[in-house]
Every structure is written in C-alpha cells, then in structure tokens.
Amino acid sequence: MTASRISGKDIATDVRAKVAAEVAGLPFKPCLAVILVGEDPASQVYVRNKVKQTEEAGMVSRHHRLPATATQEEVETLIAGLNADEDVDGILLQLPLPDGLDPDAAIERIDPAKDVDGLTEVSAGRLSLGKPGLRSCTPSGCVILAKRALGDDLSGKHVVVIGRSILVGKPAALLFLAENCTVTIAHSRTKDLPAVCREADILVPAVGRPQMVKGDWIKPGATVIDVGINRIDAPEKGEGKTRLVGDADFDSCAEVAGHITPVPGGVGPMTIACLLVNTLQAACARRGLPVPVIG
Known part of the structure; x- marks a missing residue:
C-alpha cells in the first residue's frame, strides 16, 4: 500500500480562493493587524507570508513592528489601541515573543471578537463548550x-x-x-x-x-x-x-x-489559510452579517 499524499498547499490555495470570493462580495475590506516584536528570523518570514496572503485575498493588512527591547506595557498598549480601532477586525500577536515578555498576559489583552488566532481564554472556553467563536x-x-x-x-x-x-x-x-x-x-x-x-x-x-x-x-x-x-x-x-x-x-x-x-x-500552508478564514468571519460577526463557513 502507498498512501495518497494530502496536499496542504493545494487545499490551502482553494481555501484562500474561497475567502477572496467572499471578500469580493463585501461592501468593505476586512482588516488584519499583525504584531511582530523583535527580530526572530522565522517570525519575520511567517509575518511576510501572512501580510502577502492577506492582501492577495483582498483584505487590508496592517503590520506593526516593535523592537526586541519593547516592554510588556508597550506591547499591551499597542494591543489596546488595536482593540479600540473599529477598522481592525483581527489581531494576531506573532509568537514567540522575546525573552522577558509574557505571551499569555499579552494574548489575554486581545479582544476575543478580534482573536483570529483563537488563543484567548474566551476563545478556548467557547470551543470547549461548543459555542460559536474563533478557532485555533x-x-x-x-x-x-x-x-x-x-x-x-x-x-x-x-x-x-x-x-x-x-x-x-x-x-x-x-x-x-x-x-x-x-x-x-x-x-x-x-x-x-x-x-x-x-x-x-x-x-x-x-x-x-x-x-x-x-x-x-x-x-x-x-x-x-x-x-x-x-x-x-x-x-x-x-x-x-x-x-x-x-x-x-x-x-x-x-x-x-x-x-x-x-x-x-x-x-503548514493551512495555518495561514485558516487565519484568513478567521479574519473574514470576525469581520462579518462584528458587523452583524452572516458568518461564512469555509472548509
């Protein structure tokens, strides 16, 4: 027996195309804000890919960079500002954070309605209870x-x-x-x-x-x-x-x-594709619009 290879690359391309089709039918452009703290090389590559694919799907990408010397307060202040920004639909804090910063505390500052990584306690709780919400x-x-x-x-x-x-x-x-x-x-x-x-x-x-x-x-x-x-x-x-x-x-x-x-x-390729799905779903949910199901 030789297993059939499941191409995540091809399936992710299909998912992203479905997201783009949904976005094209909206009267607004969903917005994803990505926060990168420090100079981790792998994180920089991931963020570039996320920004690129977000824009290719017809959405707005905001890229916020903080130096490795940023304090916990500076990270959480930036998150608070993005929470309050009505134009921002999704917030993603790129992990890992530099040494000395508390990722759990920072993640908990993210508005659950904008938690497109599905990592806040509210998102995890809604998943465990089987209630609608943003999933990892x-x-x-x-x-x-x-x-x-x-x-x-x-x-x-x-x-x-x-x-x-x-x-x-x-x-x-x-x-x-x-x-x-x-x-x-x-x-x-x-x-x-x-x-x-x-x-x-x-x-x-x-x-x-x-x-x-x-x-x-x-x-x-x-x-x-x-x-x-x-x-x-x-x-x-x-x-x-x-x-x-x-x-x-x-x-x-x-x-x-x-x-x-x-x-x-x-x-791997499915992670970013599902991030785009979450951003689309968050944008629609925040505006009281029907939330598209893409899989």
Missing part, C-alpha cells in the same frame, strides 16, 4: 485536511492526537470531537503509545519530535495528519545542510497509511 488556525486546518481526504462526515472515526498543547493538541481534540469523532489524547506519559496509535483511523502527531511515529504505529489505511515541523541534519545535501521533517517518519508511514500529509507542504 492549525487545528482547524487539520480538520479540513481530514475532511478533504475522507469526506465531510467524520462521524465515528477514532482520532488519536499525540500531544496536549494548548496550541494544537487540546483544540484539535475538541474540534474533531465536534465532528462526532471518538477522540483519544495521547502524550509522553501514555503507556504503549504505538499500540494506542494503531487504533486510530485518523492520527494527528503534534509533539515536535522528528520522525517519532513509525510505520508500524499506523493502522493499515489510516489517515495521518502530521502537525510536526522539525529541522534535522541532512548530510546527503552537503556539509551543514538541513531539511524539514514531520513528527511521522513519512516513508515508513506512507507504506501503511491510506492518506498522509507531507512535511513541508501539509498542515
């Missing part, structure tokens, strides 16, 4: 990828999420639960983790351990949605070269799985 982008992307592979009805599928982080693991479990799946959250203390994984119809590794999940952890025909993105040495490319891999050992897992996401090009 990466877990939302995982659900969309699973649906594109298996169909819109995931009812009864057994989902095993490896990882219990507030960024991916827990919200992913709740989102799949909302799709009527049976969900198991596994983690570092789980006994006989490979056996638990072999029970999964949909396996979602999200732990940040390169190539941890092996092919013999996979139930034949299962779907693997690999959230991990890890940089490892690649001596075959030359001295000092590296490459990106997921939490799943792609080659061995692809021999057993029915569907699998690659790394890169799987879950």
Whole structure:
C-alpha cells in the first residue's frame, strides 16, 4: 500500500480562493493587524507570508513592528489601541515573543471578537463548550485536511492526537470531537503509545519530535495528519545542510497509511489559510452579517 499524499498547499490555495470570493462580495475590506516584536528570523518570514496572503485575498493588512527591547506595557498598549480601532477586525500577536515578555498576559489583552488566532481564554472556553467563536488556525486546518481526504462526515472515526498543547493538541481534540469523532489524547506519559496509535483511523502527531511515529504505529489505511515541523541534519545535501521533517517518519508511514500529509507542504500552508478564514468571519460577526463557513 502507498498512501495518497494530502496536499496542504493545494487545499490551502482553494481555501484562500474561497475567502477572496467572499471578500469580493463585501461592501468593505476586512482588516488584519499583525504584531511582530523583535527580530526572530522565522517570525519575520511567517509575518511576510501572512501580510502577502492577506492582501492577495483582498483584505487590508496592517503590520506593526516593535523592537526586541519593547516592554510588556508597550506591547499591551499597542494591543489596546488595536482593540479600540473599529477598522481592525483581527489581531494576531506573532509568537514567540522575546525573552522577558509574557505571551499569555499579552494574548489575554486581545479582544476575543478580534482573536483570529483563537488563543484567548474566551476563545478556548467557547470551543470547549461548543459555542460559536474563533478557532485555533492549525487545528482547524487539520480538520479540513481530514475532511478533504475522507469526506465531510467524520462521524465515528477514532482520532488519536499525540500531544496536549494548548496550541494544537487540546483544540484539535475538541474540534474533531465536534465532528462526532471518538477522540483519544495521547502524550509522553501514555503507556504503549504505538499500540494506542494503531487504533486510530485518523492520527494527528503534534509533539515536535522528528520522525517519532513509525510505520508500524499506523493502522493499515489510516489517515495521518502530521502537525510536526522539525529541522534535522541532512548530510546527503552537503556539509551543514538541513531539511524539514514531520513528527511521522513519512516513508515508513506512507507504506501503511491510506492518506498522509507531507512535511513541508501539509498542515503548514493551512495555518495561514485558516487565519484568513478567521479574519473574514470576525469581520462579518462584528458587523452583524452572516458568518461564512469555509472548509
């Protein structure tokens, strides 16, 4: 068996096109404000991509940069100003923040109606209660990828999420639960983790351990949605070269799985696509307009 590759790149392109079509029909342009503190190289790349794709979707992008020496008060004052700005529909605080700053405290300053990353306590609470609200982008992307592979009805599928982080693991479990799946959250203390994984119809590794999940952890025909993105040495490319891999050992897992996401090009592109969906939804909700559902 050779697994069918789930192209997050292609699916994200489709999602962004649907967002752009919805935006084109609005009498206003939704606005996303992105805050970048410091000079982290990876964060700078992410922010550039977010700004570019936001504008390509027909929305307004505001990019706010603060130096690495910015204080907690300066970050939170900027957030307060964006909360009060009626033209701003979504606020995204790019993580990680420089040492000495408290990301949790800063995130809690974001107006939940503009929390397009779905990270505030209000957003998390609404998710856990099954109430409408803005959902975390990466877990939302995982659900969309699973649906594109298996169909819109995931009812009864057994989902095993490896990882219990507030960024991916827990919200992913709740989102799949909302799709009527049976969900198991596994983690570092789980006994006989490979056996638990072999029970999964949909396996979602999200732990940040390169190539941890092996092919013999996979139930034949299962779907693997690999959230991990890890940089490892690649001596075959030359001295000092590296490459990106997921939490799943792609080659061995692809021999057993029915569907699998690659790394890169799987879950990653879906994160920004879902950010744009959230910005559109926030903009409509704030104005009392029907909230479009895009998946």
